[in-house]
Amino acid sequence: MPLFNLFKAKTTDPAPNQASFAQPVGTSGLVVTSELDKALEECKATVAHIAKDCRAKNRKFRDIEFDLENDKYYCLNGLSPIPDETYTPSDIRRVSQIFEKPQFFVDGADSNDIVQGQLGDCWFLSALATMATADGLVEKFCVARDEEIGVYGFIFFKDDHWVHVIIDDLLYTAIPKFEELNYNEKTLYHNDKELYNKAARKGSQTLYFAKSGTDGETWVPLIEKAYAKLHGDYASLSGGYACEAIEDLTGGVSSFIQSKDIFDIDKFWTEELMKANKDRLFGCYFYGLDGTRSGDPQAKIFGLIGNHAYSVLRAVEAKGKRFVVIRNPWGDSEWTGPWSDGSKEWNAESLEILPILGHVFGDDGEFVMEYSDFLECWDQIDRTLLFDANWTSSSHWLRVTARPLPSAWTYGDVCFTITIPKPSFTVIVLSQLDSRYFKDISGRAYWTFDFLLFKRGQAEPVATSSQPRFYSRSVNLELDLEAGDYIVHVRLDRNVRADREKNYFETNSATWDQRKLSRALTMKAQSQSIASNFKAESQAKNLTIPVDALAGLNFADMEKQAIEKAEAQKKEAAAAALRANPVVTTTTTTTTTVTTVAADGTKTVTTSEKPAADGVASEANKDSVPVADAVKVEAPADGAQVKPTDPAASPVPVPVVSPFPPAELAPEPEVSEDDTIFMGLRVYTDKAGGAATIGGQLRHEMETAFANLGVKAK
Numbered sequence: 001m002p003l004f005n006l007f008k009a010k011t012t013d014p015a016p017n018q019a020s021f022a023q024p025v026g027t028s029g030l031v032v033t034s035e036l037d038k039a040l041e042e043c044k045a046t047v048a049h050i051a052k053d054c055r056a057k058n059r060k061f062r063d064i065e066f067d068l069e070n071d072k073y074y075c076l077n078g079l080s081p082i083p084d085e086t087y088t089p090s091d092i093r094r095v096s097q098i099f100e101k102p103q104f105f106v107d108g109a110d111s112n113d114i115v116q117g118q119l120g121d122c123w124f125l126s127a128l129a130t131m132a133t134a135d136g137l138v139e140k141f142c143v144a145r146d147e148e149i150g151v152y153g154f155i156f157f158k159d160d161h162w163v164h165v166i167i168d169d170l171l172y173t174a175i176p177k178f179e180e181l182n183y184n185e186k187t188l189y190h191n192d193k194e195l196y197n198k199a200a201r202k203g204s205q206t207l208y209f210a211k212s213g214t215d216g217e218t219w220v221p222l223i224e225k226a227y228a229k230l231h232g233d234y235a236s237l238s239g240g241y242a243c244e245a246i247e248d249l250t251g252g253v254s255s256f257i258q259s260k261d262i263f264d265i266d267k268f269w270t271e272e273l274m275k276a277n278k279d280r281l282f283g284c285y286f287y288g289l290d291g292t293r294s295g296d297p298q299a300k301i302f303g304l305i306g307n308h309a310y311s312v313l314r315a316v317e318a319k320g321k322r323f324v325v326i327r328n329p330w331g332d333s334e335w336t337g338p339w340s341d342g343s344k345e346w347n348a349e350s351l352e353i354l355p356i357l358g359h360v361f362g363d364d365g366e367f368v369m370e371y372s373d374f375l376e377c378w379d380q381i382d383r384t385l386l387f388d389a390n391w392t393s394s395s396h397w398l399r400v401t402a403r404p405l406p407s408a409w410t411y412g413d414v415c416f417t418i419t420i421p422k423p424s425f426t427v428i429v430l431s432q433l434d435s436r437y438f439k440d441i442s443g444r445a446y447w448t449f450d451f452l453l454f455k456r457g458q459a460e461p462v463a464t465s466s467q468p469r470f471y472s473r474s475v476n477l478e479l480d481l482e483a484g485d486y487i488v489h490v491r492l493d494r495n496v497r498a499d500r501e502k503n504y505f506e507t508n509s510a511t512w513d514q515r516k517l518s519r520a521l522t523m524k525a526q527s528q529s530i531a532s533n534f535k536a537e538s539q540a541k542n543l544t545i546p547v548d549a550l551a552g553l554n555f556a557d558m559e560k561q562a563i564e565k566a567e568a569q570k571k572e573a574a575a576a577a578l579r580a581n582p583v584v585t586t587t588t589t590t591t592t593t594v595t596t597v598a599a600d601g602t603k604t605v606t607t608s609e610k611p612a613a614d615g616v617a618s619e620a621n622k623d624s625v626p627v628a629d630a631v632k633v634e635a636p637a638d639g640a641q642v643k644p645t646d647p648a649a650s651p652v653p654v655p656v657v658s659p660f661p662p663a664e665l666a667p668e669p670e671v672s673e674d675d676t677i678f679m680g681l682r683v684y685t686d687k688a689g690g691a692a693t694i695g696g697q698l699r700h701e702m703e704t705a706f707a708n709l710g711v712k713a714k
Contacts, residue, residue: 022532023396023694032251032387032684036155039162040143043153046166047144054149060094061151063168066229068092075228078235079440079512079520085238087118089172089208090180091201094150098171098206099216104145104152106217109138111313112364114220115331117209118174120238124227125210125329126283126309127245128220133313134277141249142219154226157251159434159530160395160680165226169218172208175201209234213331213364232437232519240436242283242309243382244473252281252384253429253476253684256469259375269322269371272383273315280385282312284326284378301377302337312381313366318353322371325359334367337377341367380469385427385478392687396694397531397680401671402492409493411452413699416488416681422689426481428453429682430465430490431474438524441505441517443673445494446471453477456485471495488681496674518542528678532696 054061068075069092076087095102106113111129116122131137143164144153150169155162178186178193189196204211210224227248228234243254262268276282288306289299300306305328313325328334339345341361354360359368369377387393400414420426430451435442448470452461465475501507509517525539536543549558683692 023394023696032389032391032393034389035393036162036251039155039164043155043164043166044144046164047146047151047153050151050166051146051149054151061146061149061168062170063166063229066167066225068170068172068225074233074513074516076234078233079516080508081235082238085120085235087172087208087234089118089174090176091173092170093173093201095147095169095171095218095222096150098173098202099204099218100202101216102147102218103216104142104147104219104222105139106212106214109219110214111311111327112331112366113212113214113217114329115204115211115213116329117207117211117221119209119224119234121210121224121240122329123240123242123309124224124237124245125220126242126311126327127249128223129311129327129329130242130246130277130281130283130313131249133311134281137250138219142223152222152226154223156227156230156248158230158248159431159527160397160682161530162251163230165230167222167226167229169222171221171225173201173206174208175206230437232516232523236436236439241382241472242285242311243384246281246283246382246384248434250281250384250386252386253427253682254382254384254474255466255476256472257381257383258469259378259381262375265371265375269315273312273324273371274317276312276315279388280383282384283309283382284312284374284380285309285382286377286379302340303333303335304377305333310378314358315371316357318356319350323353323357324369324371324374325357326367326369326374328365328367331365332363334363334365335369337369338373339368339370387684390687391684392691393682393684394692394694395680395682396696397678398696398698399528399531399533400490400492400677400679400698402494402675402677404672404675405494405496409491411489411491413492414490414679415697416490417456417695417697418486418488418681418683419693420481420483420486420685420689421692422483422686424481424686424689425478426692427476427478427684428465428488429474429476429684430488431680431682433527433678433680434473435524435527438520438527440512441520441524443676444497444500444502444504445674445677446497447492447494447677448472449490449492449679450475451477451488451490453479454487454489456487462486490679492677494674494677502674530680531678533698 050061066075072092076089109132111132113132114125114129116125128138141155142152143155145151147169152167152169154165154167156165157163178189178196181196186196189199200206204213204215204217207221210220212218212220224237227245228237230248231237241254241256243256246252247254272280273282285308286301286304286306289301291297291299298305304310309329311327311329313327316323316325323339326335334340337343341363357368359366396416398414402413418428428451430449432447432449450467451465453463453465454461462481463477463479465477467475521542522544525542526544528534528539529536529543553561681694681696683694685692
């Protein structure tokens with residue numbers, strides 16, 4: 001339908017079996033901060049428009065896309081609710097009903113502001129606590145608000161671009177209405193509803209999910225709500241990695257560092273941890289302990305909890321010692337080992353370093369560890385590198401089909417080419433799509449990958465990517481590169497989930513909420529559409545129609561525009577084909593050669609040319625040639641001609657070269673979702689040197705190059 005073409009995203013469907021892909025226009029040379037600034041302005045404009053409209057209607061803002069009150073199940077739960085993770089808030093109230101004098105920030109964002117609620121999102125709150133230690137960072141991404149109207153705008157980084165999320169100020173609370181209390185509960189408040197509302201239904205402690213440790217402060221529960229909306233519901237935030245949340249909040253690039261893999265701990269201290277909250281942010285955690293022998297399934301390390309994300313607030317040298325200040329997003333349950341609050345290490349002399357550490361004793365989740373204990377305790381350290389106005393970025397995404405399992409774990413399914421215009425410190429990031437929104441329909445494969453970087457034309461690799469852990473969302477490489485062309489060869493691996501049957505979608509789709517499934521399918525299609533070889537027609541029913549395509553037009557106007565656009569594209573395609581295969585105009589002629597042998601042995605050859613247009617013959621050549629041993633024949637009558645018998649004398653028209661349609665290609669084979677991954681390569685370089693250019697190539701249709709490349713055993 002022509003009308004659909006008007007709604008299509010600005011992408012070009014790949015040719016069947018296309019193997020090489022140029023970088024899409026608009027994905028190169030994005031200055032990190034200017035791209036962010038554009039998103040910030042769009043968010044501010046949206047909030048301002050909503051506030052103006054609400055005032056005109058004399059209404060507070062209610063977000064119908066994420067309405068906690070009227071769409072409670074949708075906002076709380078995913079497609080497949082987990083039985084032991086059910087959420088049962090008692091009520092929904094506006095910020096102005098919960099707090100007497102609400103403030104978005106009270107003296108700015110602080111790590112002590114953050115307290116976890118009934119949701120397993122310690123990883124996200126740990127990321128917030130880490131970000132709060134960098135001056136002004138949280139404030140920058142809490143973009144715009146009108147607290148009277150109850151509208152708030154936030155910015156997040158998703159896959160390769162910034163998006164804004166708008167929410168209202170309705171929040172879930174844990175305290176029921178007075179009328180819902182039983183007799184004994186009402187008696188506690190002397191059957192006084194007003195007393196109950198003032199004493200029990202006011203303040204941060206009433207919130208069901210995350211809250212601020214400072215009463216009346218609202219930024220923590222509101223940004224948690226915005227992040228839940230970004231991913232579809234609150235349940236989607238259960239479980240994750242703090243560094244990935246920091247990536248979503250800052251657009252940075254994260255690395256996982258195994259503490260036992262650090263080669264030079266002094267170098268790591270000076271070149272990494274000492275830069276905490278300057279151009280990089282850190283978090284840490286250790287794996288849960290096996291309680292089989294001890295009989296304690298909740299075993300701790302000096303009060304610290306396994307499989308729980310903690311924030312690194314700062315690294316400080318004082319009195320000849322190295323200290324790391326850390327925070328638990330729960331707001332309590334601190335380290336009880338050396339240098340813990342009130343431990344024997346704190347004496348009159350050592351107490352003098354508390355101001356240097358920026359630490360105060362208290363049951364607030366913040367504690368101090370010596371560097372040696374830090375390395376001994378934590379299994380993994382997360383580090384996120386932040387980018388400023390001195391950086392520029394490029395990106396290129398592809399839909400990649402890997403060879404079906406079982407097959408060799410090897411390179412060769414996809415590669416990227418990178419052109420670096422000038423020498424630069426470079427960060428190369430290879431990532432898969434963030435599937436948190438549509439994780440229930442994300443397929444059966446858990447993917448892991450790594451890559452080799454080559455200088456084009458050279459046999460030895462320049463470097464290899466970091467390999468922090470299996471199944472991470474991204475891997476990266478940081479290094480100085482000379483100007484030139486480079487090749488990234490990717491190695492893919494995957495594990496097929498045992499808890500999902502091959503036909504899991506067909507089996508479960510009938511039981512899933514169809515409205516929620518539709519949203520998940522739409523988000524999945526929109527996420528995949530950033531790939532150069534994404535086929536929009538295959539996801540037509542799941543892709544949304546851009547509002548810009550509807551603005552100021554009725555359907556008849558749109559149909560007319562779509563037809564005109566289709567005709568223009570058709571003419572352009574014909575012109576392009578003509579340029580590729582130009583028409584050669586040639587006059588076609590018929591050449592006739594007559595040979596006459598006279599009685600005396602003389603042979604006469606007569607050649608006639610007849611233009612195809614007028615059919616008039618002309619005598620072009622007439623020669624008498626003596627012929628040895630010629631056969632004497634009777635001369636023909638005057639004017640008669642001998643009929644030629646040589647096939648070469650027959651009329652031979654010159655063919656006219658004209659455009660022709662390409663040969664019909666065989667349909668692409670069915671590809672299992674188990675063998676498909678959407679991958680993107682991002683390259684960050686020094687803005688002064690210019691942006692990198694990225695190209696992508698896929699294995700299929702290049703089988704000749706891969707023939708006989710298998711390594712034979714010696």
